[in-house]
Amino acid sequence: MKNKFYSDFDFERVSESNRPEDYRTPFQIDRDRLIHSSEFRRLQGKTQVFLPGENDYYRTRLTHSIEVAQIGRSICNFVIKQHKDIFSDEYHIDQDLVESACLAHDLGHPPFGHAGERTLNKLMEPYGGFEGNAQTLRLLTDIFYTIGESRRGMKPSRAFLDAILKYKALYSDFNKPKNHFIYDYQKEYIDFVFGCKELPTELSNPKELNNFKSIECQIMDW
Numbered sequence: 001m002k003n004k005f006y007s008d009f010d011f012e013r014v015s016e017s018n019r020p021e022d023y024r025t026p027f028q029i030d031r032d033r034l035i036h037s038s039e040f041r042r043l044q045g046k047t048q049v050f051l052p053g054e055n056d057y058y059r060t061r062l063t064h065s066i067e068v069a070q071i072g073r074s075i076c077n078f079v080i081k082q083h084k085d086i087f088s089d090e091y092h093i094d095q096d097l098v099e100s101a102c103l104a105h106d107l108g109h110p111p112f113g114h115a116g117e118r119t120l121n122k123l124m125e126p127y128g129g130f131e132g133n134a135q136t137l138r139l140l141t142d143i144f145y146t147i148g149e150s151r152r153g154m155k156p157s158r159a160f161l162d163a164i165l166k167y168k169a170l171y172s173d174f175n176k177p178k179n180h181f182i183y184d185y186q187k188e189y190i191d192f193v194f195g196c197k198e199l200p201t202e203l204s205n206p207k208e209l210n211n212f213k214s215i216e217c218q219i220m221d222w
Contacts, residue, residue: 001089001090002090003090003091003092003094004090004091005087005091005092005093005094006094006159009158009195010026010157010158010159011026011157011158011159012157012158013026013155013156013157013158014141014153014155014156014158014161014189014192015153015155016155025094025096026157026159027094027096027097027100027157027159027160028096029157030096030097030100030154030156030157030160031096031099031100031103033144033145033154033155034100034103034104034140034154035103037144037145037154039107039139039143039144040062040065040103040104040107041062043060043061043062043065043106043107044060044061044062044063045060046060046061046062046111061106061109064106065102065103065104065105065106066103068102068103068105068106068220069099069102069103071102071222072095072098072099072101072102072219072220072222073095073098073099075098075219075222076092076093076094076095076098076219077095079093079219080092080093093215093216093219094159094216097159097160097163097216098163098216098219098220100160100163101160101163101164101216101217101219101220102219102220104136104140104164105136105164105220105221106136107135107136107139107140108132108133108134108135108136108137108138108139109132109135109136110130110132110135117130117131117132118179121178121179125178128171128183128184128185129171129178129181129183131167131171131179131180131181131182131183133164133165133166133167133180133182134167134171134181134182134183134186136164137161137164137165137182137186137189138183138186140153140154140156140161140164141153141154141156141161141186141189158192158193158195159214159216161189161192161193162193162214162216162217163214163216163217163220164217164220165182165189165190165193165213165217166180166210166213166217166220166221167180167181167182167210168182168190168193168209168210168212169181169182169206169207169209169210170182170183170184170186170187170190170206171183171184172184173206173209174206180210181206
């Protein structure tokens with residue numbers, strides 16, 4: 001049964017795929033490509049701060065991401081059941097899409113949490129800054145499934161990109177201090193998410209643009 005909450009516009013991918021028709025939905029494909037990537041598996045060896053050893057106490061970023069994904073799916077279930085006047089079997093927030101965004105949310109974040117992120121951002125200021133969420137976008141669109149010198153990315157769907165974009169404002173849009181941004185070269189992905197349409201005037205302010213999130217992104221960022 002087709003979910004009419006989404007359209008072909010949401011399913012469109014950053015670049016064309018040569019895959020034949022798949023029994024999976026576009027968002028299930030996004031999730032599967034993410035889970036089977038080496039970049040996602042690398043989260044198993046990282047904690048939020050450091051890993052001096054191994055025991056049952058430590059929560060790795062992989063464990064954390066799985067927990068966030070489960071919570072995201074539960075929020076979807078709750079919202080859909082609480083608002084039956086709006087949602088139905090044919091019109092609802094896609095749980096696989098939310099799960100994918102939740103699984104991806106920590107991919108680009110550096111060691112030592114936000115303190116590490118601030119330090120890297122300061123060091124990288126002459127080169128366009130550093131931001132964990134911008135790094136997540138970079139991994140998904142440029143780094144995933146790299147073969148030799150060829151960069152492929154995972155060819156994410158438009159709705160999946162929108163769901164992981166906590167911030168949409170560019171680095172150069174801000175005066176100091178510069179934080180909560182994506183890299184300037186990533187503007188093409190913002191254009192893609194908005195269908196290459198001109199942004200409304202109320203989103204011309206970078207802070208307002210950053211606050212403009214899809215419902216899937218809001219659930220991921222809960």
